Amino acid sequence: MTRQVSHHRRYATPAFSRRFLRALARDEKGATIVEFAIVAPVMGLVLLGAFDVGHTLYMRAALQGIVQKVARDASLETGLDTTTQSNLDAKVSNQIRALANNATVTITRSYFHDYADATSNKFEPWTDTNANGRCDNGEPYEDTNGNKQWDATGSINANQGGAKDAVVYSVSVSYPRIFPIYNLIGGAQTTVVTAKTILRNQPYGDQADSVVRNCT
DSSP states (O other): OOOOOOHHHHHOSHHHHHHHHHHHHHOOTTHHHHHHHHHHHHHHHHHHHHHHHHHHHHHHHHHHHHHHHHHHHHTSGGGGSHHHHHHHHHHHHHHHHTTOTTOEEEEEEEEESSHHHHHHTOOOOBOOTTOSSSOOTTOEEEETTOSSSOOSSOOOTTOOOOTTOEEEEEEEEEEEOSSTHHHHHOOOSEEEEEEEEEEEOOOSSOOOOOEEEEOO
16 A cells, blocks of 8 residues: 655655755845835934924024014114014014914013123122122112112013113023924923024113112
8 A cells, every 4th residue: 555645744844944944044035125114213213303403493593583683673762662572572473483383482671781791691789798699678789770679680571771771682482392203202392492682772862870779
C-alpha cells in the first residue's frame, strides 16, 4: 500500500522554512509604507511646531509695528485727549484681532518726566529718613507725576502725561494657540506676546514742574 504524504506536511519541512525566512528577509515590498508610517507622525509634529513658531514671530513683529505707530500718534498734542487715546487703543485691538480674532488685548500707559526714569521705571525721589525703603508719614518726596501721592514707579497708568514727558506704551496680547501641537506634547495652551515702546511727547507746551510733598 502506497503511503500518502499530505500537501501541508510535505512543504512544512525545516529546509522549506529556512528558505521561506531567507526569502522573506530579502523581500522589500511594503518597506516604504512602513517607513512612512514611522516618519509621518514625527514630521507632522515638526511642521505643526514650525507653523506655531512662525505665527508667533509674525504676531510679535506685527504687534511691535502697530505699537510704534500708535505711540507716535499719541505723542502729539491731540494724544492728551482721552477720546483720542481710546480710539488709538481700539485701533491696536482691531488690528491684532485681525490676526487672532479671539485675542485678549491689554494696553497700559505710564509717563515720566525724564526719559532715563522711564527706561529704568524709577521711583519718585524721596527722603528716606528711617531707611526702611518706603515713603512714610511726614517724609518729603518729589511728586513728579502730580497725583498727590508717592508712587514706587513714579508713573500713572492709562495716562499720556503732558508736553515733553516720556511715555511707556505697553501692549500684551494673549490668545489660544493656532496650531494644536501642545495638545499632543503638552505645554501652555495660550500664546502671550508683548510689545513696548518709549516715546517722548512733543514739546507743544511747557513741562509741568514737580511739587515737593510729604507722605501721609
